[in-house]
Amino acid sequence: MCLGYPGRIIEIKGDFAKVDFGSGVIKDNIIISLVDAKVGDYVIVHAGYAIQVLDEEEAKKTIEIWNEYLKSISENR
Amino acid sequence: MEEFVKMVHGQGGTAMQQLIKNYILKYLGWGEAELPLKALDDSGVMNGIILKSDSYTVKPLFFPGGNIGTLAVSGTINDILMVGGKPLALALGLIIEEGFPFKELSAIIESIANLAKSVDVPVITGDTKVVERGALDKLVLNMSGIGIRHPLLDHNFKVVREYRKEFNAKWLMDANLRPGDKIILSGYIGDHAIALLSVREGLKFKSEIKSDAAPLIGVMDAALKIGGVVAAKDPTRGGIANLLNEWRDKSNVGIKIYEEKIPIRDDVRSACEYLGLDPLELGNEGKAVLAVIDEMAEDVLKAIRKHPLGKNAEIIGEVTKEFDYVVMETIIGGLRIIPPPIGDPVPRIC
Amino acid sequence: MSDLKSILMLYRDPKLAKRLTEKIHELAKEINDYTLIMHVCGTHEWTITHYGIRSLMPDNVELRAGPGCPVCITPASDIDAIIKLSLDGIIVMAYGDISRAKGGKGISLEDAKSMGGKIKIVYSVQDAFLLAKELSDEDIVFFGVGFDTTAPATAYMIKRDPPKNLSVLSSYRYVPPAVGALLEAPDLAIDGIINPGHSSTVTGMKPYKEYFDKHKKPMVFSGFEPIDVLISIYLILKQIRDGKAEMINEYTRSVTWNGNVKAMKTLLSVFQLEEGYWRGFGIVDNSAFEFKEEFDFVNARVKYGIRKPTARGEFVEGAKCADVIKGKIDPIECPLYMKECTPDNPKGPSMVSIEGTCRIWAEHKVTAILKCRI
Numbered sequence: 001m002c003l004g005y006p007g008r009i010i011e012i013k014g015d016f017a018k019v020d021f022g023s024g025v026i027k028d029n030i031i032i033s034l035v036d037a038k039v040g041d042y043v044i045v046h047a048g049y050a051i052q053v054l055d056e057e058e059a060k061k062t063i064e065i066w067n068e069y070l071k072s073i074s075e076n077r
Numbered sequence: 078m079e080e081f082v083k084m085v086h087g088q089g090g091t092a093m094q095q096l097i098k099n100y101i102l103k104y105l106g107w108g109e110a111e112l113p114l115k116a117l118d119d120s121g122v123m124n125g126i127i128l129k130s131d132s133y134t135v136k137p138l139f140f141p142g143g144n145i146g147t148l149a150v151s152g153t154i155n156d157i158l159m160v161g162g163k164p165l166a167l168a169l170g171l172i173i174e175e176g177f178p179f180k181e182l183s184a185i186i187e188s189i190a191n192l193a194k195s196v197d198v199p200v201i202t203g204d205t206k207v208v209e210r211g212a213l214d215k216l217v218l219n220m221s222g223i224g225i226r227h228p229l230l231d232h233n234f235k236v237v238r239e240y241r242k243e244f245n246a247k248w249l250m251d252a253n254l255r256p257g258d259k260i261i262l263s264g265y266i267g268d269h270a271i272a273l274l275s276v277r278e279g280l281k282f283k284s285e286i287k288s289d290a291a292p293l294i295g296v297m298d299a300a301l302k303i304g305g306v307v308a309a310k311d312p313t314r315g316g317i318a319n320l321l322n323e324w325r326d327k328s329n330v331g332i333k334i335y336e337e338k339i340p341i342r343d344d345v346r347s348a349c350e351y352l353g354l355d356p357l358e359l360g361n362e363g364k365a366v367l368a369v370i371d372e373m374a375e376d377v378l379k380a381i382r383k384h385p386l387g388k389n390a391e392i393i394g395e396v397t398k399e400f401d402y403v404v405m406e407t408i409i410g411g412l413r414i415i416p417p418p419i420g421d422p423v424p425r426i427c
Numbered sequence: 428m429s430d431l432k433s434i435l436m437l438y439r440d441p442k443l444a445k446r447l448t449e450k451i452h453e454l455a456k457e458i459n460d461y462t463l464i465m466h467v468c469g470t471h472e473w474t475i476t477h478y479g480i481r482s483l484m485p486d487n488v489e490l491r492a493g494p495g496c497p498v499c500i501t502p503a504s505d506i507d508a509i510i511k512l513s514l515d516g517i518i519v520m521a522y523g524d525i526s527r528a529k530g531g532k533g534i535s536l537e538d539a540k541s542m543g544g545k546i547k548i549v550y551s552v553q554d555a556f557l558l559a560k561e562l563s564d565e566d567i568v569f570f571g572v573g574f575d576t577t578a579p580a581t582a583y584m585i586k587r588d589p590p591k592n593l594s595v596l597s598s599y600r601y602v603p604p605a606v607g608a609l610l611e612a613p614d615l616a617i618d619g620i621i622n623p624g625h626s627s628t629v630t631g632m633k634p635y636k637e638y639f640d641k642h643k644k645p646m647v648f649s650g651f652e653p654i655d656v657l658i659s660i661y662l663i664l665k666q667i668r669d670g671k672a673e674m675i676n677e678y679t680r681s682v683t684w685n686g687n688v689k690a691m692k693t694l695l696s697v698f699q700l701e702e703g704y705w706r707g708f709g710i711v712d713n714s715a716f717e718f719k720e721e722f723d724f725v726n727a728r729v730k731y732g733i734r735k736p737t738a739r740g741e742f743v744e745g746a747k748c749a750d751v752i753k754g755k756i757d758p759i760e761c762p763l764y765m766k767e768c769t770p771d772n773p774k775g776p777s778m779v780s781i782e783g784t785c786r787i788w789a790e791h792k793v794t795a796i797l798k799c800r801i
Contacts, residue, residue: 003470003782004576004625004651005351006431015587016553022432023347024281029553031580034690042431044628044681047573048551049580052628052687056431058680063437066658070446085771092771337441347432353781404797409444409653411479412797416790419771 004046006054009039019045089314089360090418112160112248116327119159119310120224122248127162127224129153134217135427138181141272142287146189148427149220151362152313154198154292159309159365161233161249161301162224164294167193169203170219175210185216196292198222229301236304240372244307253307254328258396259374261367263296263381264389265289266317267345270359274352282344289363296365296387299380305373311365313427315418318357320366321403322417332403334394334415357405358418360427368396438652447657448483454664455485462488464663465754466621467495467606469782470651476787478653480660482797488664493609493754495623497573497600498524498780500705500752502736505598506530509570512731513544518562520547520555521570528776533743535779536570552581559593568727571597576626578716579690582697589725596727598736599716600703602626607638608711615755619645619663621656624678631686632674643672650678697722704736706776707752743768748775751784758785758793765789 007019009032017032031049043050085092097117106115112122120129133149143151150167157164169189173182193200227233230249237244246253272288274280293311300306308328312320317339321332341356349356363386369377374392381387403415437443455462466472472492475481481490494500507530513519519536526536526548540546549555552569559567567590571581578599585595602623610617622635627648639646645666649659659677666672676682694716703715717735718726727733742748746768747761758764758777768774770789777783 004628006435008431021351023344023351024275025348025351026281029551031553031583034579034583034687034693036689044625046625047577047580048553049583051576051579051625051690052681054431055680056434059431059434062658062677062679063434063440063443063654066447066654067443070443070450073450074446400797405479407478407653408439408441409478409480409657410441410448410483411653412482413477413479413791414793414797 004044004051006042006044009037009041009043012039017050019043019050021045085419089319092419112250116250116252118251119156120162122160122162125226127157127160128221129156129224130219130221131156132217132219133427135273136214137273137276138185138215140276140288141285142269143290144185144188145216145218146185147192148288148290148362149218150189150192150198151290151292152427153220153222154196154294155311155365157222157224158227158293158297159249159311161227161230161309163227164196164198164222164224164292166199166201166223168221169200170221171203171205172213172217173205173207174213174215175207177215182216192292196294198292227297227301229298233301233304233306236373237307237370240305240370246307249306249309251308251310251324251327254324254330254368254396255307256330256396256398257371258307258368259371259392260321260332260334260394260396261369261374261378261381262317262340262391262393263293263365263367263387264363265340265342265345266312266361266364267341267349267356267359269362270354271345271348274348280348282348284344286342286344289361291363291386293363293365293386295384296381299384299387300367300369300377303373303377303380305370305377306367307370308368309365311361313360313362316356316358316360317366318355318403318415318418321415324368325403328396331397331400332394333397333400333406334403335406336408338391338393340389340391357415362427371395435652438650438654440654443654444657447654447661451483451488451657451661451664452485454661454668455488457668458487458664460487462618462664462667463491463616464488464619464621464660465491465493465609465615465617466623466649467493467602467609468621468623468626469496469780469784469787470625471495471621471623471649471656472784472787473782474651474653474656476791476793479797480653480656484660486798488660490660491754491757492784494605494705494708494752496752496777496780496782496784497577498528499748499776499783500600500708501525501528501572501598501776502704502706503531504736505596505733506536507532508731508733509568509596510534510536510539510544512568513539513546514542516545517566517568518545518547519568519570520549520558522550522572523548524780524782525570525572527773528779552584556584556590556593559590563590563592565592567593568731569593569595571595571599573599574626575599575601575630575694575716576623576628578698579629579687579694582694585697585722585725586693594725594727594730595718596733597698597716597718599698600705601630601700601714601716603630603634603638604711604714605705605708606635607641608708609754610638610642610644612753615753617644618667619647621659621663622646622648624648624650624655624681627686628678628681629687629690631691632676632682632684633686635674639672639674645672646674648674648676648678648682650681701735705752707742707749743774746775748777751777758788761785
């Protein structure tokens, strides 16, 4: 049950948050207390709770690094 | 064999095909006709007359982009078009639950009238029944229709025979596909199912997703005018996954499609991903898939794209000898088999 | 939303996929030996099947699914116990998937419903708690099924203030020891492991170190987009070619060395790790989350005398569920696959669960492995 979706926190009320998963799918009642997140952050939600704050910088970095690396090794043939 | 009918038996996939095989064809398959029942094509043809019967149980009755009435007019007309017919007239059978508001009945009938008028296919006969409260869910209807041979069909087949001398089919049939034929999809998939779901599940999108229900007379006219079309079908229940598998079975060919070529709105794609739905299996009510001989495919595509209902058309794949299945090349270049769906993932869309 | 979504779409880039595939083929050629890469996550299997990643693999590289489907490994005796409770008039709350899995007696919770059993399908533990508060006169049992990814939510809700009428049957499992057991298994010659992405987001990479140190096989913690998986396969093959073994984090946007410390702390303040039975897989040390003594009041095992599951094979005769769950064979090697056992008429848990390998293969009608010409 690894299914986790990224969504943006649009509201926090106590221990629960309202998360926007895009395309009109907004879920209330997401447990937010097991991560350090604020409104506007992207979180990965699994089984009704946020398991991690999504690191956008890392997301960008990984793809950039791999694109660069693969481009360079195919150029150096 | 099953003891009781389940919802899945009406959802256009393999379960429904079992019901048809074991009960419908078993008893009714004896009839001989130009395009008989046992061909299980979009319509039947007898003595040059095309006949189609379709019932509509969509829920809710009113949805973004239409209602059960506009859906019915579109669906029945399209099924007549898909065998190469020109729709002539419709017959409307209404079954109404006691207590149904006249206001809503009036809105539905008016929609039927307006749409039928706009395409010049009148309702010339019908029937009305009322049943006790609780005996059915508000309203269901049957829309049957007749047609004659499309005036451009012979020209269309003449063009086919210029490149395929042995082609001798009289109608656009599911069995007509041959390796090399191209597959054209007339526009965005998934709109109708997601429009219904958006009402049922309360989803909101950046711009409202509307049902695509529409009669495709103009699109078929444009395609047949160019010529080279060997088969046509509308991807309703079970979506293009079901449609392509029916073509595969009846023509005995493999089909390869390309995920990146399939037209789908971003919002619909994301909604499908989140909801765990496969857009290939979702029903559409205003789209056609055409099998066209390779040599004419680009021209047919251009002609369809000139029509407002075909402006997002794409060549999504081809008929092939390479595989025995319907296969899709995924966006990352991998291959996967597209099986016939067991049913439509969204119930009661038509 | 659009900025993040557009970054994530890059993890489906066809050009990048092509380059990775070419490199994977180059490495496989240099390795020249049969190479078995295993993963332990139903969602990874979904990505692999859905994007046709196996069709892109060189002939000597095999990707196989291990026990990564929580429904599949939930002990049949726990399913039987929960069914008995529902037939005895206690309201059982469970997720949809587990309610269709058949227990050792051949019936599922769903079947029990049509026999008069009291069952409510819920989508989250919060929903179960809310419903239990509404039905305060009834006795409620929540069936806790899932891995370390899922369990923290339950632990959290229990610490908050559980309704007095609610108890929980915990069948939760801890994944790292299962990976250790896979590497240990003599009949599986695993060359590399794709580690779960979200389970390890919670547990962190740290708990895997002891198993890595013992077996020294390449281990890559992978995300779930197709590019993530291709990168992970590439990284494993590169290590094999170079004769190295490392623990590498590919899923850096979510996985860290220490994981989600808050979630793990919450989890281990409510549960303790004991010997755990994984259906089809066997006994794995320290892999079952059982309630600590101070939570006896909410522990369904204590309240209803449900014993802890022990080793017992309970699958349909002739079915090779255990071998599929363990990752010993592919579904098409089971004699029942897509014949007697189909998604419409599942015979085992791997066909029932949406994350079961058999179900994923069946829905994608995998009866043959297609290969792309690279």
